[in-house]
Amino acid sequence: MSDQQSARSRSQPFAGGHSVVGVGAPASDPSLSDGLRGMMRGFPTGVAVVTATDGAGVPWGMTCSSVCSVALEPPTLLVCLRAGSPTLAAALGSGRFAVNLLHDGARATAELFASGDPGRFGRVAWRTDAEACGPHLWRDAHAVADCTVRLAQPVGDHVTVFGEVIRVRSDGDCRPLLYGLRTYSPWPGTAA
Known part of the structure:
Protein backbone atom coordinates (compact mmCIF):
# COMPACT_ATOMS: atom_id res chain seq x y z
CA MET A 1 0.00 0.00 0.00
CA GLY A 42 -18.82 16.80 23.28
CA PHE A 43 -20.65 14.17 25.34
CA PRO A 44 -21.83 15.88 28.55
CA THR A 45 -22.13 13.65 31.58
CA GLY A 46 -23.02 13.89 35.22
CA VAL A 47 -20.21 14.37 37.71
CA ALA A 48 -19.46 11.98 40.56
CA VAL A 49 -16.85 11.66 43.25
CA VAL A 50 -15.99 8.04 43.92
CA THR A 51 -14.84 7.50 47.51
CA ALA A 52 -13.40 4.62 49.49
CA THR A 53 -11.56 4.07 52.76
CA ASP A 54 -8.30 2.13 52.91
CA GLY A 55 -7.32 -0.49 55.51
CA ALA A 56 -5.89 2.20 57.80
CA GLY A 57 -9.16 4.15 57.75
CA VAL A 58 -7.84 6.89 55.45
CA PRO A 59 -10.50 8.32 53.09
CA TRP A 60 -9.72 8.55 49.38
CA GLY A 61 -11.72 10.02 46.52
CA MET A 62 -11.55 11.20 42.94
CA THR A 63 -13.79 13.02 40.50
CA CYS A 64 -15.22 10.65 37.93
CA SER A 65 -17.50 11.16 34.95
CA SER A 66 -17.22 7.53 33.82
CA VAL A 67 -20.19 6.14 35.77
CA CYS A 68 -22.85 3.90 34.29
CA SER A 69 -25.85 1.92 35.46
CA VAL A 70 -25.35 -1.69 34.35
CA ALA A 71 -28.27 -3.68 35.75
CA LEU A 72 -31.25 -3.42 38.09
CA GLU A 73 -31.17 -7.09 39.16
CA PRO A 74 -28.88 -7.11 40.96
CA PRO A 75 -28.55 -3.31 41.07
CA THR A 76 -25.09 -2.67 39.62
CA LEU A 77 -23.03 0.39 38.68
CA LEU A 78 -19.70 0.60 36.96
CA VAL A 79 -17.02 3.23 37.43
CA CYS A 80 -13.79 3.62 35.50
CA LEU A 81 -10.88 4.64 37.71
CA ARG A 82 -7.31 5.45 36.75
CA ALA A 83 -4.98 2.48 37.25
CA GLY A 84 -2.60 3.20 40.11
CA SER A 85 -4.87 5.71 41.85
CA PRO A 86 -5.09 5.50 45.66
CA THR A 87 -8.90 5.60 45.38
CA LEU A 88 -8.87 2.50 43.20
CA ALA A 89 -6.46 0.77 45.60
CA ALA A 90 -8.72 1.60 48.57
CA ALA A 91 -11.85 0.39 46.76
CA LEU A 92 -10.26 -2.88 45.69
CA GLY A 93 -8.56 -3.38 49.06
CA SER A 94 -11.74 -2.86 51.07
CA GLY A 95 -14.08 -4.33 48.47
CA ARG A 96 -16.33 -1.26 48.84
CA PHE A 97 -16.82 2.22 47.43
CA ALA A 98 -19.40 5.01 47.30
CA VAL A 99 -20.54 6.96 44.26
CA ASN A 100 -21.43 10.56 45.19
CA LEU A 101 -23.40 12.24 42.37
CA LEU A 102 -22.73 15.98 42.68
CA HIS A 103 -25.40 18.69 42.55
CA ASP A 104 -25.08 21.88 40.53
CA GLY A 105 -23.65 23.84 43.46
CA ALA A 106 -20.68 21.49 43.91
CA ARG A 107 -18.35 22.60 41.14
CA ALA A 108 -15.62 23.52 43.64
CA THR A 109 -15.79 20.01 45.10
CA ALA A 110 -15.56 18.44 41.63
CA GLU A 111 -12.46 20.54 40.91
CA LEU A 112 -10.96 19.77 44.33
CA PHE A 113 -11.29 16.00 43.90
CA ALA A 114 -9.91 16.24 40.36
CA SER A 115 -6.87 18.17 41.60
CA GLY A 116 -5.17 15.42 43.58
CA ASP A 117 -4.92 17.71 46.64
CA PRO A 118 -3.94 15.39 49.50
CA GLY A 119 -5.93 17.51 51.99
CA ARG A 120 -9.22 17.40 50.06
CA PHE A 121 -11.20 15.62 52.79
CA GLY A 122 -10.26 18.39 55.22
CA ARG A 123 -11.93 20.91 52.89
CA VAL A 124 -15.36 19.29 52.42
CA ALA A 125 -18.16 18.05 54.66
CA TRP A 126 -18.30 14.27 54.71
CA ARG A 127 -19.45 11.44 56.93
CA THR A 128 -19.69 7.68 57.09
CA ASP A 129 -21.73 5.22 59.09
CA ALA A 130 -21.67 1.46 59.62
CA GLU A 131 -23.38 0.81 56.27
CA ALA A 132 -21.43 3.36 54.22
CA CYS A 133 -19.06 1.85 51.67
CA GLY A 134 -17.08 5.07 51.40
CA PRO A 135 -17.31 8.66 52.61
CA HIS A 136 -20.56 10.45 51.76
CA LEU A 137 -20.11 14.06 50.61
CA TRP A 138 -23.46 14.99 52.12
CA ARG A 139 -23.42 18.72 51.34
CA ASP A 140 -22.28 18.29 47.75
CA ALA A 141 -24.05 15.14 46.56
CA HIS A 142 -27.67 14.94 45.42
CA ALA A 143 -27.44 11.13 45.57
CA VAL A 144 -25.03 8.55 46.97
CA ALA A 145 -24.84 4.84 46.15
CA ASP A 146 -22.96 2.49 48.45
CA CYS A 147 -21.47 -0.39 46.47
CA THR A 148 -19.57 -3.62 47.04
CA VAL A 149 -17.00 -4.60 44.43
CA ARG A 150 -18.17 -7.50 42.24
CA LEU A 151 -15.64 -7.37 39.42
CA ALA A 152 -12.62 -5.29 38.41
CA GLN A 153 -11.39 -5.40 34.83
CA PRO A 154 -8.22 -3.57 33.70
CA VAL A 155 -8.67 -1.78 30.37
CA GLY A 156 -5.70 0.23 29.14
CA ASP A 157 -4.72 2.86 31.71
CA HIS A 158 -7.95 2.46 33.70
CA VAL A 159 -9.78 -0.23 35.64
CA THR A 160 -13.51 -0.78 35.20
CA VAL A 161 -14.99 -1.60 38.60
CA PHE A 162 -18.46 -3.14 38.82
CA GLY A 163 -20.19 -2.49 42.13
CA GLU A 164 -23.37 -4.04 43.45
CA VAL A 165 -25.45 -1.27 45.01
CA ILE A 166 -26.47 -2.07 48.58
CA ARG A 167 -27.94 1.34 49.54
CA VAL A 168 -28.97 4.59 47.87
CA ARG A 169 -29.56 7.98 49.46
CA SER A 170 -31.14 10.61 47.22
CA ASP A 171 -32.33 14.21 47.36
CA GLY A 172 -34.71 14.64 44.43
CA ASP A 173 -34.92 18.43 44.83
CA CYS A 174 -31.39 19.09 43.52
CA ARG A 175 -30.22 19.60 39.97
CA PRO A 176 -27.16 17.59 38.90
CA LEU A 177 -23.80 19.04 37.95
CA LEU A 178 -22.80 18.31 34.34
CA TYR A 179 -19.42 18.26 32.62
CA GLY A 180 -18.79 18.65 28.89
CA LEU A 181 -16.68 20.74 26.52
CA ARG A 182 -14.23 21.15 29.45
CA THR A 183 -16.88 23.07 31.42
CA TYR A 184 -19.02 22.38 34.48
CA SER A 185 -22.62 23.56 34.28
CA PRO A 186 -25.98 22.93 35.94
CA TRP A 187 -28.77 20.89 34.45
CA PRO A 188 -30.90 23.35 32.44
CA GLY A 189 -34.38 24.23 33.65
CA THR A 190 -35.88 23.58 37.03
CA ALA A 191 -35.64 20.50 39.19
CA ALA A 192 -38.39 17.90 38.81
Missing part, protein backbone atom coordinates in the same frame (compact mmCIF):
# COMPACT_ATOMS: atom_id res chain seq x y z
CA SER A 2 1.37 3.43 -0.92
CA ASP A 3 1.76 6.20 1.66
CA GLN A 4 -1.08 8.07 -0.06
CA GLN A 5 -3.40 5.05 0.19
CA SER A 6 -2.37 4.53 3.82
CA ALA A 7 -3.17 8.16 4.67
CA ARG A 8 -6.60 7.84 3.03
CA SER A 9 -7.35 4.68 5.01
CA ARG A 10 -6.69 6.48 8.30
CA SER A 11 -8.89 9.48 7.50
CA GLN A 12 -12.18 8.71 5.77
CA PRO A 13 -14.90 11.23 4.87
CA PHE A 14 -17.90 11.44 7.20
CA ALA A 15 -21.21 13.27 7.01
CA GLY A 16 -20.85 17.04 7.04
CA GLY A 17 -17.39 17.02 5.48
CA HIS A 18 -15.64 15.83 8.63
CA SER A 19 -13.19 12.95 8.58
CA VAL A 20 -13.04 9.71 10.49
CA VAL A 21 -9.68 9.20 12.18
CA GLY A 22 -8.42 5.69 12.75
CA VAL A 23 -9.93 3.68 9.92
CA GLY A 24 -7.16 1.17 9.26
CA ALA A 25 -4.79 2.89 11.70
CA PRO A 26 -2.83 0.92 14.29
CA ALA A 27 -4.31 0.93 17.81
CA SER A 28 -1.31 2.81 19.22
CA ASP A 29 -1.80 5.77 16.84
CA PRO A 30 -1.77 8.95 19.04
CA SER A 31 -4.39 10.54 16.77
CA LEU A 32 -6.88 7.93 18.02
CA SER A 33 -6.42 9.06 21.63
CA ASP A 34 -6.74 12.70 20.57
CA GLY A 35 -9.80 11.87 18.46
CA LEU A 36 -11.50 10.00 21.31
CA ARG A 37 -10.69 12.79 23.77
CA GLY A 38 -12.22 15.34 21.39
CA MET A 39 -15.28 13.18 20.80
CA MET A 40 -15.95 12.66 24.50
CA ARG A 41 -15.58 16.40 25.24
Whole structure:
Protein backbone atom coordinates (compact mmCIF):
# COMPACT_ATOMS: atom_id res chain seq x y z
CA MET A 1 0.00 0.00 0.00
CA SER A 2 1.37 3.43 -0.92
CA ASP A 3 1.76 6.20 1.66
CA GLN A 4 -1.08 8.07 -0.06
CA GLN A 5 -3.40 5.05 0.19
CA SER A 6 -2.37 4.53 3.82
CA ALA A 7 -3.17 8.16 4.67
CA ARG A 8 -6.60 7.84 3.03
CA SER A 9 -7.35 4.68 5.01
CA ARG A 10 -6.69 6.48 8.30
CA SER A 11 -8.89 9.48 7.50
CA GLN A 12 -12.18 8.71 5.77
CA PRO A 13 -14.90 11.23 4.87
CA PHE A 14 -17.90 11.44 7.20
CA ALA A 15 -21.21 13.27 7.01
CA GLY A 16 -20.85 17.04 7.04
CA GLY A 17 -17.39 17.02 5.48
CA HIS A 18 -15.64 15.83 8.63
CA SER A 19 -13.19 12.95 8.58
CA VAL A 20 -13.04 9.71 10.49
CA VAL A 21 -9.68 9.20 12.18
CA GLY A 22 -8.42 5.69 12.75
CA VAL A 23 -9.93 3.68 9.92
CA GLY A 24 -7.16 1.17 9.26
CA ALA A 25 -4.79 2.89 11.70
CA PRO A 26 -2.83 0.92 14.29
CA ALA A 27 -4.31 0.93 17.81
CA SER A 28 -1.31 2.81 19.22
CA ASP A 29 -1.80 5.77 16.84
CA PRO A 30 -1.77 8.95 19.04
CA SER A 31 -4.39 10.54 16.77
CA LEU A 32 -6.88 7.93 18.02
CA SER A 33 -6.42 9.06 21.63
CA ASP A 34 -6.74 12.70 20.57
CA GLY A 35 -9.80 11.87 18.46
CA LEU A 36 -11.50 10.00 21.31
CA ARG A 37 -10.69 12.79 23.77
CA GLY A 38 -12.22 15.34 21.39
CA MET A 39 -15.28 13.18 20.80
CA MET A 40 -15.95 12.66 24.50
CA ARG A 41 -15.58 16.40 25.24
CA GLY A 42 -18.82 16.80 23.28
CA PHE A 43 -20.65 14.17 25.34
CA PRO A 44 -21.83 15.88 28.55
CA THR A 45 -22.13 13.65 31.58
CA GLY A 46 -23.02 13.89 35.22
CA VAL A 47 -20.21 14.37 37.71
CA ALA A 48 -19.46 11.98 40.56
CA VAL A 49 -16.85 11.66 43.25
CA VAL A 50 -15.99 8.04 43.92
CA THR A 51 -14.84 7.50 47.51
CA ALA A 52 -13.40 4.62 49.49
CA THR A 53 -11.56 4.07 52.76
CA ASP A 54 -8.30 2.13 52.91
CA GLY A 55 -7.32 -0.49 55.51
CA ALA A 56 -5.89 2.20 57.80
CA GLY A 57 -9.16 4.15 57.75
CA VAL A 58 -7.84 6.89 55.45
CA PRO A 59 -10.50 8.32 53.09
CA TRP A 60 -9.72 8.55 49.38
CA GLY A 61 -11.72 10.02 46.52
CA MET A 62 -11.55 11.20 42.94
CA THR A 63 -13.79 13.02 40.50
CA CYS A 64 -15.22 10.65 37.93
CA SER A 65 -17.50 11.16 34.95
CA SER A 66 -17.22 7.53 33.82
CA VAL A 67 -20.19 6.14 35.77
CA CYS A 68 -22.85 3.90 34.29
CA SER A 69 -25.85 1.92 35.46
CA VAL A 70 -25.35 -1.69 34.35
CA ALA A 71 -28.27 -3.68 35.75
CA LEU A 72 -31.25 -3.42 38.09
CA GLU A 73 -31.17 -7.09 39.16
CA PRO A 74 -28.88 -7.11 40.96
CA PRO A 75 -28.55 -3.31 41.07
CA THR A 76 -25.09 -2.67 39.62
CA LEU A 77 -23.03 0.39 38.68
CA LEU A 78 -19.70 0.60 36.96
CA VAL A 79 -17.02 3.23 37.43
CA CYS A 80 -13.79 3.62 35.50
CA LEU A 81 -10.88 4.64 37.71
CA ARG A 82 -7.31 5.45 36.75
CA ALA A 83 -4.98 2.48 37.25
CA GLY A 84 -2.60 3.20 40.11
CA SER A 85 -4.87 5.71 41.85
CA PRO A 86 -5.09 5.50 45.66
CA THR A 87 -8.90 5.60 45.38
CA LEU A 88 -8.87 2.50 43.20
CA ALA A 89 -6.46 0.77 45.60
CA ALA A 90 -8.72 1.60 48.57
CA ALA A 91 -11.85 0.39 46.76
CA LEU A 92 -10.26 -2.88 45.69
CA GLY A 93 -8.56 -3.38 49.06
CA SER A 94 -11.74 -2.86 51.07
CA GLY A 95 -14.08 -4.33 48.47
CA ARG A 96 -16.33 -1.26 48.84
CA PHE A 97 -16.82 2.22 47.43
CA ALA A 98 -19.40 5.01 47.30
CA VAL A 99 -20.54 6.96 44.26
CA ASN A 100 -21.43 10.56 45.19
CA LEU A 101 -23.40 12.24 42.37
CA LEU A 102 -22.73 15.98 42.68
CA HIS A 103 -25.40 18.69 42.55
CA ASP A 104 -25.08 21.88 40.53
CA GLY A 105 -23.65 23.84 43.46
CA ALA A 106 -20.68 21.49 43.91
CA ARG A 107 -18.35 22.60 41.14
CA ALA A 108 -15.62 23.52 43.64
CA THR A 109 -15.79 20.01 45.10
CA ALA A 110 -15.56 18.44 41.63
CA GLU A 111 -12.46 20.54 40.91
CA LEU A 112 -10.96 19.77 44.33
CA PHE A 113 -11.29 16.00 43.90
CA ALA A 114 -9.91 16.24 40.36
CA SER A 115 -6.87 18.17 41.60
CA GLY A 116 -5.17 15.42 43.58
CA ASP A 117 -4.92 17.71 46.64
CA PRO A 118 -3.94 15.39 49.50
CA GLY A 119 -5.93 17.51 51.99
CA ARG A 120 -9.22 17.40 50.06
CA PHE A 121 -11.20 15.62 52.79
CA GLY A 122 -10.26 18.39 55.22
CA ARG A 123 -11.93 20.91 52.89
CA VAL A 124 -15.36 19.29 52.42
CA ALA A 125 -18.16 18.05 54.66
CA TRP A 126 -18.30 14.27 54.71
CA ARG A 127 -19.45 11.44 56.93
CA THR A 128 -19.69 7.68 57.09
CA ASP A 129 -21.73 5.22 59.09
CA ALA A 130 -21.67 1.46 59.62
CA GLU A 131 -23.38 0.81 56.27
CA ALA A 132 -21.43 3.36 54.22
CA CYS A 133 -19.06 1.85 51.67
CA GLY A 134 -17.08 5.07 51.40
CA PRO A 135 -17.31 8.66 52.61
CA HIS A 136 -20.56 10.45 51.76
CA LEU A 137 -20.11 14.06 50.61
CA TRP A 138 -23.46 14.99 52.12
CA ARG A 139 -23.42 18.72 51.34
CA ASP A 140 -22.28 18.29 47.75
CA ALA A 141 -24.05 15.14 46.56
CA HIS A 142 -27.67 14.94 45.42
CA ALA A 143 -27.44 11.13 45.57
CA VAL A 144 -25.03 8.55 46.97
CA ALA A 145 -24.84 4.84 46.15
CA ASP A 146 -22.96 2.49 48.45
CA CYS A 147 -21.47 -0.39 46.47
CA THR A 148 -19.57 -3.62 47.04
CA VAL A 149 -17.00 -4.60 44.43
CA ARG A 150 -18.17 -7.50 42.24
CA LEU A 151 -15.64 -7.37 39.42
CA ALA A 152 -12.62 -5.29 38.41
CA GLN A 153 -11.39 -5.40 34.83
CA PRO A 154 -8.22 -3.57 33.70
CA VAL A 155 -8.67 -1.78 30.37
CA GLY A 156 -5.70 0.23 29.14
CA ASP A 157 -4.72 2.86 31.71
CA HIS A 158 -7.95 2.46 33.70
CA VAL A 159 -9.78 -0.23 35.64
CA THR A 160 -13.51 -0.78 35.20
CA VAL A 161 -14.99 -1.60 38.60
CA PHE A 162 -18.46 -3.14 38.82
CA GLY A 163 -20.19 -2.49 42.13
CA GLU A 164 -23.37 -4.04 43.45
CA VAL A 165 -25.45 -1.27 45.01
CA ILE A 166 -26.47 -2.07 48.58
CA ARG A 167 -27.94 1.34 49.54
CA VAL A 168 -28.97 4.59 47.87
CA ARG A 169 -29.56 7.98 49.46
CA SER A 170 -31.14 10.61 47.22
CA ASP A 171 -32.33 14.21 47.36
CA GLY A 172 -34.71 14.64 44.43
CA ASP A 173 -34.92 18.43 44.83
CA CYS A 174 -31.39 19.09 43.52
CA ARG A 175 -30.22 19.60 39.97
CA PRO A 176 -27.16 17.59 38.90
CA LEU A 177 -23.80 19.04 37.95
CA LEU A 178 -22.80 18.31 34.34
CA TYR A 179 -19.42 18.26 32.62
CA GLY A 180 -18.79 18.65 28.89
CA LEU A 181 -16.68 20.74 26.52
CA ARG A 182 -14.23 21.15 29.45
CA THR A 183 -16.88 23.07 31.42
CA TYR A 184 -19.02 22.38 34.48
CA SER A 185 -22.62 23.56 34.28
CA PRO A 186 -25.98 22.93 35.94
CA TRP A 187 -28.77 20.89 34.45
CA PRO A 188 -30.90 23.35 32.44
CA GLY A 189 -34.38 24.23 33.65
CA THR A 190 -35.88 23.58 37.03
CA ALA A 191 -35.64 20.50 39.19
CA ALA A 192 -38.39 17.90 38.81
